[in-house]
Amino acid sequence: MINKEKLTELNNIYKTELLENTLPFWLEHSIDHQYGGYFSCLMRDGRVYDTDKFAWMLGRELWSLSKIYNEYGNDQRCLDGAKAGAVFLRKHAFTKEGDVYFSYKQNGEPLVHPYNIFSECFVCAGFAEYYRATGEEWSKELAIKLHERIQIRKKRPKGIWTKAVDDARAFSALNTIMIDFMLFIELKDIVPEYELMPILEENIHRFFKWHVDVPNNRILERAIPGGGYDFDHMEGRLLTPGHALETMWFLMKILHELGNTKLINTLAELMLHSINYGWDEQLGGIPVYKDALGLMGDKLEANQRHWWVHLESLSAMLLAYKLTRRQEFWEWFIRIHDYTFKHFPDEEYGEWYGYLDKYGNPEFTVKGSKFKTYYHLPRTLMCCERWLNDLYLSLPDTTV
Amino acid sequence: MINKEKLTELNNIYKTELLENTLPFWLEHSIDHQYGGYFSCLMRDGRVYDTDKFAWMLGRELWSLSKIYNEYGNDQRCLDGAKAGAVFLRKHAFTKEGDVYFSYKQNGEPLVHPYNIFSECFVCAGFAEYYRATGEEWSKELAIKLHERIQIRKKRPKGIWTKAVDDARAFSALNTIMIDFMLFIELKDIVPEYELMPILEENIHRFFKWHVDVPNNRILERAIPGGGYDFDHMEGRLLTPGHALETMWFLMKILHELGNTKLINTLAELMLHSINYGWDEQLGGIPVYKDALGLMGDKLEANQRHWWVHLESLSAMLLAYKLTRRQEFWEWFIRIHDYTFKHFPDEEYGEWYGYLDKYGNPEFTVKGSKFKTYYHLPRTLMCCERWLNDLYLSLPDTTV
Numbered sequence: 001m002i003n004k005e006k007l008t009e010l011n012n013i014y015k016t017e018l019l020e021n022t023l024p025f026w027l028e029h030s031i032d033h034q035y036g037g038y039f040s041c042l043m044r045d046g047r048v049y050d051t052d053k054f055a056w057m058l059g060r061e062l063w064s065l066s067k068i069y070n071e072y073g074n075d076q077r078c079l080d081g082a083k084a085g086a087v088f089l090r091k092h093a094f095t096k097e098g099d100v101y102f103s104y105k106q107n108g109e110p111l112v113h114p115y116n117i118f119s120e121c122f123v124c125a126g127f128a129e130y131y132r133a134t135g136e137e138w139s140k141e142l143a144i145k146l147h148e149r150i151q152i153r154k155k156r157p158k159g160i161w162t163k164a165v166d167d168a169r170a171f172s173a174l175n176t177i178m179i180d181f182m183l184f185i186e187l188k189d190i191v192p193e194y195e196l197m198p199i200l201e202e203n204i205h206r207f208f209k210w211h212v213d214v215p216n217n218r219i220l221e222r223a224i225p226g227g228g229y230d231f232d233h234m235e236g237r238l239l240t241p242g243h244a245l246e247t248m249w250f251l252m253k254i255l256h257e258l259g260n261t262k263l264i265n266t267l268a269e270l271m272l273h274s275i276n277y278g279w280d281e282q283l284g285g286i287p288v289y290k291d292a293l294g295l296m297g298d299k300l301e302a303n304q305r306h307w308w309v310h311l312e313s314l315s316a317m318l319l320a321y322k323l324t325r326r327q328e329f330w331e332w333f334i335r336i337h338d339y340t341f342k343h344f345p346d347e348e349y350g351e352w353y354g355y356l357d358k359y360g361n362p363e364f365t366v367k368g369s370k371f372k373t374y375y376h377l378p379r380t381l382m383c384c385e386r387w388l389n390d391l392y393l394s395l396p397d398t399t400v
Numbered sequence: 401m402i403n404k405e406k407l408t409e410l411n412n413i414y415k416t417e418l419l420e421n422t423l424p425f426w427l428e429h430s431i432d433h434q435y436g437g438y439f440s441c442l443m444r445d446g447r448v449y450d451t452d453k454f455a456w457m458l459g460r461e462l463w464s465l466s467k468i469y470n471e472y473g474n475d476q477r478c479l480d481g482a483k484a485g486a487v488f489l490r491k492h493a494f495t496k497e498g499d500v501y502f503s504y505k506q507n508g509e510p511l512v513h514p515y516n517i518f519s520e521c522f523v524c525a526g527f528a529e530y531y532r533a534t535g536e537e538w539s540k541e542l543a544i545k546l547h548e549r550i551q552i553r554k555k556r557p558k559g560i561w562t563k564a565v566d567d568a569r570a571f572s573a574l575n576t577i578m579i580d581f582m583l584f585i586e587l588k589d590i591v592p593e594y595e596l597m598p599i600l601e602e603n604i605h606r607f608f609k610w611h612v613d614v615p616n617n618r619i620l621e622r623a624i625p626g627g628g629y630d631f632d633h634m635e636g637r638l639l640t641p642g643h644a645l646e647t648m649w650f651l652m653k654i655l656h657e658l659g660n661t662k663l664i665n666t667l668a669e670l671m672l673h674s675i676n677y678g679w680d681e682q683l684g685g686i687p688v689y690k691d692a693l694g695l696m697g698d699k700l701e702a703n704q705r706h707w708w709v710h711l712e713s714l715s716a717m718l719l720a721y722k723l724t725r726r727q728e729f730w731e732w733f734i735r736i737h738d739y740t741f742k743h744f745p746d747e748e749y750g751e752w753y754g755y756l757d758k759y760g761n762p763e764f765t766v767k768g769s770k771f772k773t774y775y776h777l778p779r780t781l782m783c784c785e786r787w788l789n790d791l792y793l794s795l796p797d798t799t800v
């Protein structure tokens with residue numbers, strides 16, 4: 001039952017989880033006070049288990065701390081934390097071509113070359129948000145330059161490290177679409193609309209015309225450019241429900257701001273299908289990967305339950321509910337919320353587990369890794385907190 | 401209790417598993433009668449779930465079918481199967497530099513460049529064994545040429561696809577040592593001893609001086625050249641008990657043939673430590689990866705039970721028992737045997753599951769993949785069948 005009381009209760013849960021149960025963990029354990037930057041490899045209790053630093057993890061935490069600073073009362077601890085990341089990245093991130101090394105030693109010496117463009121994407125978003133927090137022009141300029149490099153490199157994101165034989169089997173990758181949607185959201189007050197809009201339109205076209213498996217309303221992780229399916233190979237059959245939902249809520253948010261109601265309804269339908277095929281009716285939760293024909297892929301962690309999958313699904317369901325008011329989305333939101341808050345938070349040390357087994361028990365108890373930092377969690381908590389509040393305000397007082 | 405009756409019973413199990421329960425599955429399902437070569441992506445019932453072909457899988461199955469042909473009565477079906485792989489590889493495997501593409505479409509068109517040397521290693525071993533089956537000189541010549549290329553490339557095995565910044569953090573990788581031990585065994589009647597011995601000696605030195613974590617008697621997957629440990633980073637803490645045991649039984653076999661008893665005893669001690677820290681006392685079975693400090697690595701499948709880990713451990717324990725007659729090794733062999741034969745074989749469709757969860761239940765039911773073909777299984781079954789027979793012959797008749 002949706003009423004003001006329930007919305008208030010949920011809003012409090014998301015806000016408390018953000019500001020009291022998770023943010024302090026990262027402020028306390030992740031910031032490197034010696035060299036700047038962030039540790040992301042954190043044990044359950046916050047101990048660092050690897051001192052290396054990973055650019056996309058740095059960019060993501062920079063984004064989160066800046067965003068919380070901007071949106072939740074200008075907390076100086078967040079700004080100080082953001083600065084530690086921004087200064088480290090400004091000093092150590094870049095190759096002489098202006099690309100971003102994938103990883104660094106604790107002191108900033110580069111370890112791994114920029115063999116893909118994801119480091120650039122998240123460092124770009126981080127600098128943009130840090131600019132909004134501080135007004136630092138250099139941070140804005142770096143975000144703009146990175147966006148330009150990403151647009152140049154995205155046709156061949158692995159560059160000289162591309163292992164695939166050129167043109168042997170061309171796939172359009174969903175993650176490059178998602179990244180452009182994300183950057184549209186993050187850069188729309190920094191990069192001119194006449195630059196961003198054509199990129200957006202191209203990606204909307206790719207998404208709907210290539211990546212939607214129309215007969216089954218599923219979103220393919222890798223699609224054939226121009227349309228059609230390649231189901232003879234596991235690459236072409238890969239489904240990542242969490243990824244599909246993340247991509248779709250980005251786009252839904254953009255379409256809402258652009259006032260495109262028709263496509264929102266199409267997206268809502270696809271989201272409903274995604275959560276329906278993503279959710280495991282037997283064991284609960286959403287596996288990371290599925291196969292379009294129910295066969296097999298090459299991801300051995302496919303059946304695990306990962307934090308980000310559930311968080312992005314929460315954002316997707318709540319935004320879809322907010323914009324369509326279809327009851328199914330609210331029910332899915334509550335169902336995923338119950339699973340997520342039952343299994344992921346660590347009552348003892350705070351913060352959330354990242355990796356559960358298919359039964360919902362921690363497969364590993366770490367709080368951060370080469371892949372997990374403070375990003376999906378605060379973003380979802382912020383989004384849901386705000387959207388729950390919007391819903392509250394939209395209800396007439398009589399429903400109290 | 402070790403007696404002739406028990407040895408006969410076990411010998412029958414291994415031989416039956418080889419020739420009746422697993423070989424027919426691969427002869428029936430993996431051979432591509434249209435284009436030659438092998439499918440390795442096979443569902444539980446043998447259906448092909450991906451028609452792509454992977455060089456290291458092709459080389460491995462070529463080796464196994466040739467070996468079974470050579471050692472078990474010259475079965476024509478094995479020779480025909482081997483030929484399908486050898487001809488496909490001869491025609492499609494090579495780049496113009498003589499390296500081996502990582503993967504191919506069903507028809508042999510290359511998909512992925514030779515971004516590492518493992519394809520070369522297993523194709524080399526496959527051609528060598530096929531030469532022994534057929535006397536085909538071209539097959540021998542290709543094995544010799546591949547071995548030369550491997551020796552040139554192994555200092556920088558990823559070549560132009562190397563993502564690590566040069567010299568930023570040098571590690572010696574256990575897998576390159578293992579490969580050279582394996583190739584020593586496979587090529588010793590093909591490549592002159594004066595070429596192989598210096599390579600062997602260098603690798604024995606690297607293994608004992610760099611990769612043995614002396615205080616704890618553990619084998620490090622990545623060691624610091626020259627010695628010492630890097631336990632601040634998960635890379636430097638990685639332990640793969642199955643890999644360590646595989647490497648050690650290769651070396652033990654070599655040392656036995658060279659008559660080096662002293663090092664065999666040292667190895668036996670290390671093997672015992674490896675299985676002791678590898679075995680999960682609580683749940684049974686051997687996880688794929690462990691962390692030297694009990695912290696965390698970056699392998700999300702770490703806790704799964706993989707077929708090859710248990711098979712290589714069986715070979716290691718039985719060979720160590722055969723050569724040292726220490727009772728602990730026999731007990732470990734039986735313990736691992738019981739777990740392995742209880743959990744991995746598929747009673748319904750034949751062949752073995754590859755991927756169990758930590759509780760010993762199939763995480764995936766496939767029989768082959770991008771990583772699993774017919775290799776570890778027949779090799780272990782052949783080795784154990786022979787070594788059990790050797791043990792039988794070594795017992796006096798009075799123990800019957």
